Amino acid sequence: MKTERIGDVGDRVVIAGKVIAATRQPGDFGFCTLFKIEGALGELAYWIASRDDAEAWPAGTPITVRCTVKKYKLIGEDLWVNVTRGTIVDDALAIV
Numbered sequence: 409m410k411t412e413r414i415g416d417v418g419d420r421v422v423i424a425g426k427v428i429a430a431t432r433q434p435g436d437f438g439f440c441t442l443f444k445i446e447g448a449l450g451e452l453a454y455w456i457a458s459r460d461d462a463e464a465w466p467a468g469t470p471i472t473v474r475c476t477v478k479k480y481k482l483i484g485e486d487l488w489v490n491v492t493r494g495t496i497v498d499d500a501l502a503i504v
Contacts, residue, residue, distance in 0.1 A: 423447045424472040430465035452488045
């Protein structure tokens with residue numbers, strides 16, 4: 409699968425799709441959650457959130473995240489976007 413860019417580095421974007429995986433990760437100030445998200449248009453994103461609730465996000469759960477593009481990384485044939493400053497929002501609130 410090859411994916412498209414969803415914005416330039418520094419752009420504020422909205423990704424609406426589903427959780428591929430959410431795993432609990434140790435961080436500098438406790439635990440955080442690593443989200444892997446597949447957007448509705450096929451975009452692939454990963455986000456390290458400061459929240460410690462990975463168990464609340466099983467694979468396939470719908471999610472909409474308002475976030476900032478940090479960088480792109482090619483893994484195999486897939487282009488993943490690393491996003492930061494994310495906020496999980498309702499679709500109605502997904503205004504960039």
